[in-house]
Amino acid sequence: MEIEKRIRELAEEVKAASRVLADIPATEKDRALSAMAAGLRKRRDFLQKENRRDLEKAEAGGLSPAMIDRLTLSDKVVEAMAAGLEEVASFPDPIGNVERMWRRPNGLMVGKMRIPLGVVGMIYESRPNVTADAAGLCLKSGNGVILRGGSEAFHSNMAILEVLHEALEGTAVPAAVIQVVPFTERRAINILLACEEQIDLIIPRGGEGLIRFVVENSRIPVIKHYKGVCHVFVDAGADLEMARRIVINAKTHRPGVCNAAETILVHKDIADRFLPLMVADLLERGVEIRACEETLAIVPAATGVQAATEVDWDAEYLDLIVAVKVVDGLEEAISHIAAHGSDHTETIVTSDYHRSQEFLRRVNSSVVMVNASTRFSDGGQMGLGAEIGISTTKLHAYGPMGLEGLTTTKYIIYGDGQIRQ
């Protein structure tokens, strides 16, 4: 009961503070973000001392070195958090913009003005830097935020909160717009997910298990992103050098992230020429290949090249592994993506105008590209400012979510006394 009461109180406080924040002009918000950045730099020793408590527990608990690495607030990570807040301060404020207004026959002027969503609930794992990043993006977009990080980062997250709250003193932004749920119990998540009167949107960041748990237990709308099974389709007549560069970049630039390519589809008319080149490139970079029968007929099984099974077409490897399939043409590529894709990101490498347009039109993944690496599916790379997450559900936001993704629009109407007839 105590936990439930406290979380509801926190949610109420964030909601009340978010109403104040919604009308604070950009200059004041940017001043607050700069103060937060300065605070993180100034209190680095304190942050690292508190982080040490989490790290000791993690080491004692036998967490993997990779996990411990993600948990560590190194000098570099603290500086990155501070620089991130300053970068967000430099972005244009989305709030209050009216993109167009139209005039109705009775003279009413109708338009849509961009407004904050209200309160965002973030549920995430390990990396404590998400705490500062999410707080910054939500603040700039005029939203309150209530954060629930992983229990392994508890002391680090509470320390970051303390520093951010100190920094907001003396600014126009009420400290209560940023809150951290101070409980490590799993049921704290359930309580948060039931605060539908206070929270407008839930963004979970973490593994598929966490996201499914959140979706199944939330009464609040959730931005979902289960996985990224991204495709590269190399069309007949593609510039083969370009195709090689894009395939290598999409697969090997950073294989552990969601916008890395997992399946390469190759048009049958160029398979003979392209597959030997591509396979040699990939093997050279240590990529393991799961190939369809047609591919194996051209590039025989060898070390690192094996026959694909049905599960390979749906796999998100997040590793130096790739599935390769020869297709009859655009039609089969599009059906394969519809059947096995995850609505994340797909790219076509082509020199044909008509097929480039057809691919863009018919593939309804959240990001669809022509002649570019899937690795560009990223808020920063696409010019959206930073990114708070990626949505693969088609509602509200679809694709990388930047500042604009953290807002919605209300209709505004200017009349001069019109009444309805």
Next chain:
Amino acid sequence: MEIEKRIRELAEEVKAASRVLADIPATEKDRALSAMAAGLRKRRDFLQKENRRDLEKAEAGGLSPAMIDRLTLSDKVVEAMAAGLEEVASFPDPIGNVERMWRRPNGLMVGKMRIPLGVVGMIYESRPNVTADAAGLCLKSGNGVILRGGSEAFHSNMAILEVLHEALEGTAVPAAVIQVVPFTERRAINILLACEEQIDLIIPRGGEGLIRFVVENSRIPVIKHYKGVCHVFVDAGADLEMARRIVINAKTHRPGVCNAAETILVHKDIADRFLPLMVADLLERGVEIRACEETLAIVPAATGVQAATEVDWDAEYLDLIVAVKVVDGLEEAISHIAAHGSDHTETIVTSDYHRSQEFLRRVNSSVVMVNASTRFSDGGQMGLGAEIGISTTKLHAYGPMGLEGLTTTKYIIYGDGQIRQ
């Protein structure tokens, strides 16, 4: 089990058909809508024969005359359904539009293209004309739709479906993009709400009980709209004649609908002059008034004027009743709306530039107006084309939802071989 299997099959069929529909050009969709309109007119006798079966049951069951009226497919209602489909055909197609593209430093062109949501699930009560209206809007916006109407309209809804399916034969649009759940059991709704792999959005239309049931049981995002507690704030220095006309129109033009005003807030500096005029106007039109103390000091209690209690400030009367409160100024009006409003529609009547802008900026209801009647909060009146519902949740859509509200955007990227550094 049989019901569950059949509903899941239907949902799968709609999903598959919606993929085809997503890429059908506007001319073909408009041709299909015209064929549907012609079909409804041609088969009016059949529709009315089937409607008769529902009406007989309703009469035997003792349904209220108002309910029976809403259930009846009169000549006028059938013609309105047909005309509605033709009107939707005349709207511009939102699909495929790219509003702007921007160029990144590496030459990538990034933009957002409007696409359908996929499959919409409509859950509604009584009025069978919703079946044709929703089918038309979804078809035009490229979405499949699966409809679940009230059990009292079962035969009417199935007859409309049959006529629409017949009409789609020989058009480019697959008939399966429109489906009706052929079961009247309540649990059919629960089954539909669990089809998260097939359905992208649920729109419930009906009473608050139905909407709460849907929200609590759905794994699919829901467009919510519980109630419309709309406010008119009459500012100091308002044109009193304009204020009188707007108050009367907002309250009495059609009191039973969600965009009718429920509370009038009056600035204390004009209360002495304005309240006697307004109260006389309202009483003359048979409106019952629930007044705050300050109001009663100016306009003494009389037949039709009584003291308001706390519940009046939150009430959605949907009737010829109105709450009236004197406020200190804009600040109190905005706090009152934040505390008691339902995020639907609010209007300020004012001659002051600064206060008009502050009201527009700070009130974050889905439609915020200056000097216009709340009755204009309507897709048709605002120029959005027809309206499939109104959203008072701030996600995806906020306010009246027309064709654009039934779409989302995907990012599209044109490259010429860029790879990520």
